[in-house]
Amino acid sequence: MFEDELMRVREVADVMKVSTTTVYRLIATSELPATRVGKAWRIRRGDVESYLKRGGYIS
Numbered sequence: 493m494f495e496d497e498l499m500r501v502r503e504v505a506d507v508m509k510v511s512t513t514t515v516y517r518l519i520a521t522s523e524l525p526a527t528r529v530g531k532a533w534r535i536r537r538g539d540v541e542s543y544l545k546r547g548g549y550i551s
Contacts (some may be wrong), residue, residue, distance in 0.1 A: 495538030498527070504535050508544070523548070 504524075505512045518524035519533055524543050526533045 495536065495541070497537040498529075498534040499537055499540065501533050501535070507540060508548070518548075521538055542543075 499507075501512050501519075505515045507516070515535075516533075517522065519526040519535070524535060525539045526535045526547045528534075
């Protein structure tokens with residue numbers, strides 16, 4: 493249920509304890525799947541959790 497929740501870049505950065513620039517870089521390199529909604533990026537909570545479990549940034 494919460495895995496499908498869409499998060500903003502700032503929220504993802506806070507969870508991962510990184511800057512928003514790092515999140516944008518992960519999106520640009522396709523390491524973190526994201527969807528463009530208008531001019532903003534949205535990332536599924538489940539994708540963030542999967543990334544962290546694969547050994548991404550420590551939360």
